Amino acid sequence: MNWLPLWLTCGLLTFAVRYSFIALEGHYRPPGWFIRWLPFVPIAALTALVAPEVLLVAGKLSLDIDNLHLWAALVAIAVAARWRNTLLTIASGFVTLGLLRWLV
């Protein structure tokens, strides 16, 4: 496999996306609807990444008791909502997953 050109292409593409508006600042003002979309982007994009990871087991929706990732994620969500602490949120998710594996 010719990986170096592929890595460089993907790297340049990633960089171009991250550099885009930083480079354009002062030369171009994005439209109003775009500005209003901004605050929703990390929320929508990251939730789209997380939801399938915790709601699906082998590609199928699972709300079963043995979908341990789901229950551990719900604990982490509750901890995040209550304390807004990154370390506590991640630790609570791992500890809950460990406990559930030991119990179930």
Next chain:
Amino acid sequence: MREEVLNPAAAFLLGVRALLPMLLGVAPFGVIYGVVALQSGIPPLAAVLMSSLVFAGSAQFLLAQLIGAGAPALLSIGAVGLINLRHALYSASVAPVLHNLPRRWKVLLAYLLTDEAYAAAIPHLLAAPKSPVAHWILFGSGLALWAGWQLSTLAGVLIGAQLPADLGLDFALPLTFIAIVVPLIESRARLIAALTAGAVAVLLVALPYKTGLFVAALAGLSAGAFFQSRGKP
């Protein structure tokens, strides 16, 4: 900002400190990436180099999976572009803060602009957008994540294969993103954006090469923006 930040060193350390808790989730994910990359038939050196050349956790993970599945290169590039599109919005968000900096700073900070660095730095940037050292906060967060990512992916490539498979390390990225997203949900419109994106992502999971993720993110932010505009007079 609450903390008095007058010099670059203090701003840099503020950024590093804001990022450090996220390494608890990022480091296991880096290890997992190393394992998956090797399993996909990527040579160890190439797997390590991807972390500095591409430097985007979920995109690297996806790229490794696609290579393992034998996807054509052009399609892999398209998938990486789609999954990274959200960074354009981080770029738009930090652009006003970086406006007056020399180009070398803009290039460096754009390279370091990840989900985690953005999430760690943005509350401090918003608190002091006019501070002449604000970019040092983003640099601190960005560099701390970069170092953590390089070391953890290297560890994954070197020792990942010897770790037991059921440590639950694959749960690290969802947990990190939960820690980033939940505190951002401060209004009903934002909650609707999250619920819509999550539901659509689950419904469209069967679409090839994770294109459903992009549609889901777009659906979520449209729903959020629509709800918000409707709520205003």
